[in-house]
Amino acid sequence: MATEKRVLFRSGWLPWLLLAPQGVVIAVFFYWPAAQALIQSFQMQDVFGLAVSWVGLDNFRTLFADPSYLGSFRITAFFSLAVAVSGIAISLALAVFADRIVRFALFYKTLLIVPYAVAPAVAGVLWLFMFSPTLGVVAWALEQSGIRWNPLLDSSDAMTLIVMAAVWKQISYNFLFFLAGLQSIPKSLIEAAAIDGAGPWRRFRTVQFPLLSPTTFFLLVINIVYAFFDTFAIIDATTQGGPGQDTMILVYKVYNDGFKNGDLGGSAAQSVVLMAVVIALTVVQFRWVEKKVQY
Amino acid sequence: MVERNPTLVVLGHAVMWLGLAVVVFPLYLALVAASHTPAEIIAVPMPLVPGGHLIESFRSALVGGSEGAGSTAPVARMMWISLVMALVITVGKIAISLLSAFAIVYFRFPLKNFFFWAIFVTLMLPVEVRIMPSYKVVADLGMLNSYAGLTIPLIASATATFLFRQFFLTVPDELVEAARIDGAGPLRFFKDVLVPLSATSIAALFVIQFIYGWNQYLWPLLVTTSEDMYPVVIGIKRMIAGGDAANEWNVVMATALLAMIPPALVVVLMQKWFVKGLVDTEK
Numbered sequence: 001m002a003t004e005k006r007v008l009f010r011s012g013w014l015p016w017l018l019l020a021p022q023g024v025v026i027a028v029f030f031y032w033p034a035a036q037a038l039i040q041s042f043q044m045q046d047v048f049g050l051a052v053s054w055v056g057l058d059n060f061r062t063l064f065a066d067p068s069y070l071g072s073f074r075i076t077a078f079f080s081l082a083v084a085v086s087g088i089a090i091s092l093a094l095a096v097f098a099d100r101i102v103r104f105a106l107f108y109k110t111l112l113i114v115p116y117a118v119a120p121a122v123a124g125v126l127w128l129f130m131f132s133p134t135l136g137v138v139a140w141a142l143e144q145s146g147i148r149w150n151p152l153l154d155s156s157d158a159m160t161l162i163v164m165a166a167v168w169k170q171i172s173y174n175f176l177f178f179l180a181g182l183q184s185i186p187k188s189l190i191e192a193a194a195i196d197g198a199g200p201w202r203r204f205r206t207v208q209f210p211l212l213s214p215t216t217f218f219l220l221v222i223n224i225v226y227a228f229f230d231t232f233a234i235i236d237a238t239t240q241g242g243p244g245q246d247t248m249i250l251v252y253k254v255y256n257d258g259f260k261n262g263d264l265g266g267s268a269a270q271s272v273v274l275m276a277v278v279i280a281l282t283v284v285q286f287r288w289v290e291k292k293v294q295y
Numbered sequence: 296m297v298e299r300n301p302t303l304v305v306l307g308h309a310v311m312w313l314g315l316a317v318v319v320f321p322l323y324l325a326l327v328a329a330s331h332t333p334a335e336i337i338a339v340p341m342p343l344v345p346g347g348h349l350i351e352s353f354r355s356a357l358v359g360g361s362e363g364a365g366s367t368a369p370v371a372r373m374m375w376i377s378l379v380m381a382l383v384i385t386v387g388k389i390a391i392s393l394l395s396a397f398a399i400v401y402f403r404f405p406l407k408n409f410f411f412w413a414i415f416v417t418l419m420l421p422v423e424v425r426i427m428p429s430y431k432v433v434a435d436l437g438m439l440n441s442y443a444g445l446t447i448p449l450i451a452s453a454t455a456t457f458l459f460r461q462f463f464l465t466v467p468d469e470l471v472e473a474a475r476i477d478g479a480g481p482l483r484f485f486k487d488v489l490v491p492l493s494a495t496s497i498a499a500l501f502v503i504q505f506i507y508g509w510n511q512y513l514w515p516l517l518v519t520t521s522e523d524m525y526p527v528v529i530g531i532k533r534m535i536a537g538g539d540a541a542n543e544w545n546v547v548m549a550t551a552l553l554a555m556i557p558p559a560l561v562v563v564l565m566q567k568w569f570v571k572g573l574v575d576t577e578k
Contacts, residue, residue: 006468009401009481018398019410021391022451028436029429029448030417036428094314097307108311110563115318117558119510119528122551125535126321129328129544137324140340171318176570200303229423233512237532251423258427259517267427274424282419 034275040268059269068245069253069270076249079163080227084220087167091174092216096204098175099182109179116172120230124237127165151239155246158239162247165238166231174219181215182208221285228277250274322555328548329353336544352549366522366533370550373527377509378557380445380526384508387450389500393493396459397485401471418453422514430517444518445526449511454576455500462496463489499572502565506558527554 044055063069098108115123130138133150142149151158185208193203232251235241241248241256248256254274258267328336330349335342359369398404399411422429429448438444466489474484490497515526525533531550535542562569 005400005464005471008403009471009484011402011481012404014481015398015402015404015407018394018402022395022414022456023410025391025447025451026413026417029432030420030425030451031413033425033428033432034420036431037425040428090314093310097310100303101307101311104308104311108315110566111315112318113562113566113569114322114559117506117562118322118555119512119558121510121512121528121532122554123321125531125547125551126325128535129548130321130324135337135339135341135544137340137343168318168321171314173573176573180570180574194298200298200300229421232423233528233532236512236516237535254423255426255513259430264427271424271426271428275419278419278421278424 037268037271037275040264041272043268044265055265059265060273063266063269063273068248071245072248072250072253075159075245075247076228079159079166079231079247079249080224082159082163083166083170083227083231084223086163087170087174087223088216088219090167091171091219092178092212094171095175095178095182096208098179112175113172115169118169120166120169120233121237123165123169124162124234127161127168127234128238131161151243153243155243158243158247162231162235162238165234166227169234170223170226174223177215177219178212181212185211218285221281225278225281225285228281250277322552325548325551329545329552331545333543333545348545349549352545353553355543356546356549356553366525366530366536368522368525368530368533370527370530370553372523373525373530374553374557376442376445376524377526377528377554379442380511380515381505381508381557383442383446384449384511385501385504387446388452388455388504389497391450392452392455392459393490393497395456396463397481397489399456400460400463401481401484414451414453414456416453417451422449426513426517433518439518440521440524445515445524446508449508449514452504455504458496458500458575459493462493466492495568495571496575498565498568499575501572502561502569503572503576505561509558 041059042054042056043052044058045052094112098105098112101108118126128136130136131149131151133139133152139149148154149157151161189207189211190203193207198206228249229251231249232255235247235249235252239247241252245253250270251274254267254270257263257270324343326349327343327345328341329352331342331346332348335346357369357371357374359367359372395410395414399407433439433444433448436444438447470488471484474488479487509526510528511526512528512532515529519525519529522533527550531547531554534547534550
């Protein structure tokens with residue numbers, strides 16, 4: 001596609017005026033704060049916020065020497081992989097069967113997309129309610145079947161809870177993309193495989209799944225980004241990073257250290273590390289997803 | 296389908312029902328809880344069929360002043376805040392992105408590419424990576440606890456600008472030539488040709504951005520400190536405090552249902568636009 005029009009309007013001032021609203025918003029609310037975070041990450045403030053001194057890379061050194069920060073990295077990596085892999089697996093299974101079904105297809109699809117509309121914080125509250133050790137119905141059922149369950153004390157229970165809530169919310173999104181991917185596979189390919197004697201499972205394994213690989217890879221990146229950044233509300237509504245710091249993902253830690261504990265320099269250094277993560281993920285998404293995994 | 300296989304059809308429906316059960320159960324449970332009294336919910340295990348107190352729970356949530364340990368502010372007010380916030384963010388994003396894309400595609404001016412990239416890079420600066428300094432900017436501008444503070448910082452949109460740019464590039468040049476011959480200036484062309492042509496993209500973006508705006512959490516958490524400026528998504532979190540027995544879970548669940556009704560309606564009723572929006576915004 002051309003990136004330039006042949007025919008253009010001429011005006012010295014109009015384009016500037018048109019760009020002004022967006023320009024002002026991104027300058028004031030994006031670039032200025034981001035620059036502040038960058039500057040503050042090289043500074044140290046005294047307890048009263050009166051004096052500021054330059055400390056070079058000290059904030060970063062402290063950060064990476066802090067076991068709780070490194071722990072938060074591990075937790076985030078585990079959490080985002082768990083959310084991405086289980087979310088993708090469940091949605092793929094649903095999409096493969098939905099693709100075969102003719103009757104009630106619209107009904108199924110409509111109900112499956114509802115979680116997308118539910119706010120992460122509300123999703124968190126719903127799952128908290130089901131799995132609360134004192135009154136949750138599912139927690140009660142687990143206890144009846146002899147499984148000890150307490151996300152307030154047991155960190156793997158807490159992690160399970162936030163993964164389930166996060167996956168639940170993302171199923172709609174993954175499902176729709178897989179369904180669209182499956183429906184764009186030419187019917188003739190499936191029919192040819194069937195004529196050659198391939199059964200449904202074989203056809204899925206050797207035709208449909210390989211042809212879905214761009215979609216799968218794209219969803220992997222999107223789900224990791226989602227787990228990194230959009231699950232803040234789920235965590236704030238359910239575990240708040242606990243027990244201890246065992247579900248303290250990076251984004252929650254920035255908020256916790258900066259906003260609740262008032263550690264400006266450390267929080268700014270964490271912001272800068274997160275920016276690096278976003279930039280890396282965005283580059284992967286644009287470079288790799290768009291170009292490498294296409295035919 | 297290439298073959299008729301009754302076992303697979305049955306299996307297919309079984310898998311779908313299993314999926315639906317997982318998806319719908321939390322929502323069903325919220326409805327059940329909202330229809331009982333707090334005492335009935337605390338009794339373990341809580342009932343699994345709806346009771347007769349649904350209207351009371353909704354009324355008590357909307358009006359406020361329930362006896363829970365957390366916030367008891369009226370949810371009706373919160374719903375209004377959420378609605379204004381979602382609509383201003385949605386309309387704002389669409390409007391300023393249309394204008395920016397128009398400038399970038401239809402004019403030649405110095406720093407054009409600079410602006411284009413400056414908008415693009417904001418994709419890499421979500422609120423989550425600049426929490427503290429963004430809060431400070433809004434506080435310095437005196438925008439805490441105001442509609443302006445809730446909305447304006449969120450109305451920049453790289454995705455929407457891109458979407459419109461891509462679309463404008465496919466609009467035939469002949470239309471500009473024709474408009475020029477008819478004596479229409481750029482603004483006239485924008486208003487009478489470009490915006491009407493973009494109607495489907497605008498509809499698709501509307502659905503996606505409305506849900507985005509309505510479901511915002513971290514930003515309102517930072518910029519609202521007073522109860523009468525809470526959007527409903529923040530309000531519900533503030534209702535939960537001090538142990539399970541201290542909360543009026545029927546009111547909390549009624550609020551959860553209220554909070555999800557508007558975005559769910561938008562998604563279900565505008566399903567076609569929603570799917571188009573999801574696919575388009577990810578390109």
